[in-house]
Amino acid sequence: MYSAEFRRDAVAMLSTSTLAEAAASTGASPSTLRRWASRSDLEDRPRSGRPPIQETADRVVEALVATAGARISGRDYSTRALAEATGLSQSIVARSVRALTLPVTEVDGDRELILAASGFPLVLLGFRRVVADGDDNEGPAVPPRRIQRRVAGITAALRTAGVQRWAQRFDSEHRQVSTDELLALLDGDEDFLVFDPLGEVPHALSDSAGARVTVCADFDEFAELLKSRLGECQDIPGSLLDLLAARVRHGLEGVLWRESVPAEPQRSSMTSDSMEISSWLPKETRSITEHLAIALREEIIDSGYEPGDRINPRLLSRRMQVPRASVDAALRRMVDDKLLDGSRGGARIPLITTVDVLDLYAARMAIGEVVLRSLALRPQRYLVPVQLALRQVEASAPTRSGIDVEDADLHFQQELARASGLRESARAFESLTLRLRLFISVLQLDYSPASDRIVSDDRAMFRALSRGDAKSAIEVWRGKVDNAVRHMAGLLGRRRFDQELWTQLTRSLG
Numbered sequence: 001m002y003s004a005e006f007r008r009d010a011v012a013m014l015s016t017s018t019l020a021e022a023a024a025s026t027g028a029s030p031s032t033l034r035r036w037a038s039r040s041d042l043e044d045r046p047r048s049g050r051p052p053i054q055e056t057a058d059r060v061v062e063a064l065v066a067t068a069g070a071r072i073s074g075r076d077y078s079t080r081a082l083a084e085a086t087g088l089s090q091s092i093v094a095r096s097v098r099a100l101t102l103p104v105t106e107v108d109g110d111r112e113l114i115l116a117a118s119g120f121p122l123v124l125l126g127f128r129r130v131v132a133d134g135d136d137n138e139g140p141a142v143p144p145r146r147i148q149r150r151v152a153g154i155t156a157a158l159r160t161a162g163v164q165r166w167a168q169r170f171d172s173e174h175r176q177v178s179t180d181e182l183l184a185l186l187d188g189d190e191d192f193l194v195f196d197p198l199g200e201v202p203h204a205l206s207d208s209a210g211a212r213v214t215v216c217a218d219f220d221e222f223a224e225l226l227k228s229r230l231g232e233c234q235d236i237p238g239s240l241l242d243l244l245a246a247r248v249r250h251g252l253e254g255v256l257w258r259e260s261v262p263a264e265p266q267r268s269s270m271t272s273d274s275m276e277i278s279s280w281l282p283k284e285t286r287s288i289t290e291h292l293a294i295a296l297r298e299e300i301i302d303s304g305y306e307p308g309d310r311i312n313p314r315l316l317s318r319r320m321q322v323p324r325a326s327v328d329a330a331l332r333r334m335v336d337d338k339l340l341d342g343s344r345g346g347a348r349i350p351l352i353t354t355v356d357v358l359d360l361y362a363a364r365m366a367i368g369e370v371v372l373r374s375l376a377l378r379p380q381r382y383l384v385p386v387q388l389a390l391r392q393v394e395a396s397a398p399t400r401s402g403i404d405v406e407d408a409d410l411h412f413q414q415e416l417a418r419a420s421g422l423r424e425s426a427r428a429f430e431s432l433t434l435r436l437r438l439f440i441s442v443l444q445l446d447y448s449p450a451s452d453r454i455v456s457d458d459r460a461m462f463r464a465l466s467r468g469d470a471k472s473a474i475e476v477w478r479g480k481v482d483n484a485v486r487h488m489a490g491l492l493g494r495r496r497f498d499q500e501l502w503t504q505l506t507r508s509l510g
Contacts, residue, residue, distance in 0.1 A: 002028070007042040054095060057088050061096035065152055066160035069245035070238025072153040073146045073306070100152035100159075102227045107144035109234035112318075114259040115192075116240055117185055118252045119177025121166050123158070123195040123222075124185055127229055130318075142235050143309070150236035151227055157244040158226075161252040164219035167197035176253045186213055193229055195222040235315060307351045307442055311340070337431075339438055349442055355501075360435060361485035362505035367429045368413070368481070369474050372461070374420040376470035382419045383465060389415040393458050397451040405447045406440060409454050416461075443488060453483070478506070 006026075013022045014037055023030045036042060061082060068077050075081060079097055083090040115126030158164070179200055186192050186201075192213045194201055201215050216222035230236060240257045247255050305311065313331060317324040335342035341350040350356075375382065389412040396404040410433055417426040447454065457480045464473035485502065 004043045007036050011036050011042065053088070054092060057086070057092045058096045058099065060086055060088070061093055062100065062156040062160050065097070065100065065156035066248045067245045068153055069242040072149050072241060073238075077149070097152055100155040101148050102151060102231045104144050104148045106228075107147045107231045109147065109232060111191075111229070111232045111234065112259070113230070113233050113236060113240070114190060115185060116244075116255065116257040117182055118163070118255045119179075119182055120175050120251070120253060121196065121198045121200060122179060122182045123163060123252075124182060125193045125226065125229070126185070126188075126190045127193070127233070128190045130234060142305075142312070142315075147231065147233065147236060150238075150241060151230045153241050154230060154236070154244065155223060155227060157241075157248045157252065158223065161248045161250075163195065163252060164223075166195075167217075167219075191229075193222070193225055195219065305349045305442065307349050309349045311347045311349065313347075337434070339434060350438070352439055352442060357439065357485060357488050358502050358505060360432060360439065361481050361488075362502070364429065364432050364436070365478060365481045365506055367425055367432070368416075368477050370425050371417045371420040371422060371429060372465065372473045372477060373470045374422050374425075375416060376465055376468050376473060378419070378421060380466065382421070383462070386412070386415045386419050386462060386465070390458055390462050394455055397455045405451050405454060406445070409447070409458065410437065412458055439488065445488060450483075450487075454480075482506075 010022060010026045010028055010033060013025065014033065017025070019030050019033060022028075022033055026033070028036075064082060064085065065072060065077065071077060079090050079094045082088075082097075083093045086093065109130075111127045111129050113125065114128050115124065117124045183201065186194070190212075194213060194215045196215050197217050197219070199217060201213070214225065216225060237259075243255060243257050244252065247253070311331060313324060313327045317327045331340065331347040332342075334340045335347055339350075341348045375386075389408070393405070393408040393412050396408040414426075414430060414433055417429040420426060457476050460476045461473045461480075464470075464476065
């Protein structure tokens with residue numbers, strides 16, 4: 001682009017030279033020189049066309065990515081999906097995302113993220129170098145592109161929360177977390193990265209630790225170092241991303257996340273009494289294998305596994321602090337029960353097709369109808385555990401937590417099967433429930449928008465069963481399953497919902 005001074009010099013040359021000579025001397029075309037000579041003002045003019053919007057796009061994309069949580073790894077947050085959601089071009093969105101992360105070629109994990117804490121004016125992250133087992137070389141714990149996406153999620157959360165402006169707060173009323181408590185976390189043999197814009201980390205602490213504690217007063221420097229360190233991690237847990245997403249609008253005040261080492265799995269409907277009939281959940285005491293199989297569901301969500309991904313037993317063993325042999329046994333059992341795919345070596349998340357979804361829900365619909373017919377004929381006392389399960393559904397709905405609603409609803413359905421008195425049908429129904437839970441975890445379905453509908457359907461089924469009205473209960477059940485299958489099949493995004501096949505599989509023969 002020519003400068004204003006260059007244009008003035010070129011026009012001045014026309015007073016002593018011909019147009020051709022001036023064009024040859026300046027490199028500008030004769031038509032351009034004529035246009036300049038006709039202008040009274042040779043200063044830069046505003047360019048026509050679409051104004052620059054990258055800076056605005058950066059803020060919009062940051063806000064979306066910051067609140068994505070663990071779902072940042074999914075298709076809903078690809079650059080194409082973000083472009084469609086914002087109305088921006090995919091190239092502009094891609095530039096915004098690239099600024100938040102690092103190239104995928106620089107992702108090479110040999111570290112673990114073990115600590116993240118923040119509270120004005122400090123942000124702390126702790127890392128630990130992974131010691132190789134020496135028995136095999138399995139490569140990265142998760143695909144590098146997933147790490148790349150999750151780095152963008154953490155960087156976006158810091159920017160959206162306004163951490164880069166902490167230096168302008170001047171140690172005012174914003175201090176909500178004890179600095180001494182945060183500094184006490186800088187203990188152990190791990191490596192720490194600290195954002196300290198006000199210089200509150202004692203020099204003695206950083207000096208005594210040597211290179212173990214890296215302190216940055218400049219946010220841009222901190223962000224670049226953070227992206228580099230995160231790129232060295234074998235995985236970035238989804239639980240941290242979910243925590244940051246929940247706290248980002250509060251300025252990330254009071255965030256404290258530590259590497260999870262669950263001694264006992266969280267109680268859910270999978271660990272309830274209604275699941276005691278499972279072939280791989282014993283009636284009395286559960287072994288470490290069964291506990292690991294239960295915990296794997298949470299791990300799928302936390303690590304963002306997708307269909308076809310190979311599950312890394314080394315990572316599971318290290319996270320859960322259990323022997324590798326126990327993890328391998330749990331994975332083999334889940335492969336045997338068709339919950340995982342073992343056809344290509346190791347244990348993988350099964351590839352989920354629309355036919356799989358239709359098959360699963362059609363089978364649940366059919367067995368559910370048998371269960372409801374049987375339960376409608378039984379005495380009222382068998383509905384007591386069903387009523388208790390319904391209360392759990394009603395209690396979970398106001399929380400608007402998709403996981404809570406899903407757990408409570410599937411627990412209610414399993415109690416229906418158990419109360420029916422049909423042991424084999426209940427066993428088959430539960431087997432389908434376990435596979436459904438896996439589908440829900442992999443596809444990361446969010447049931448919170450459907451909370452009111454779930455409560456309404458469950459209440460209607462219970463009222464019908466209380467009257468012994470099997471026909472009305474089945475009618476509600478069929479509508480409930482129909483809505484669920486359409487929602488799940490729609491998330492696959494690979495082909496249109498096969499209405500004809502679904503109708504043929506579920507049409508009533510009565």
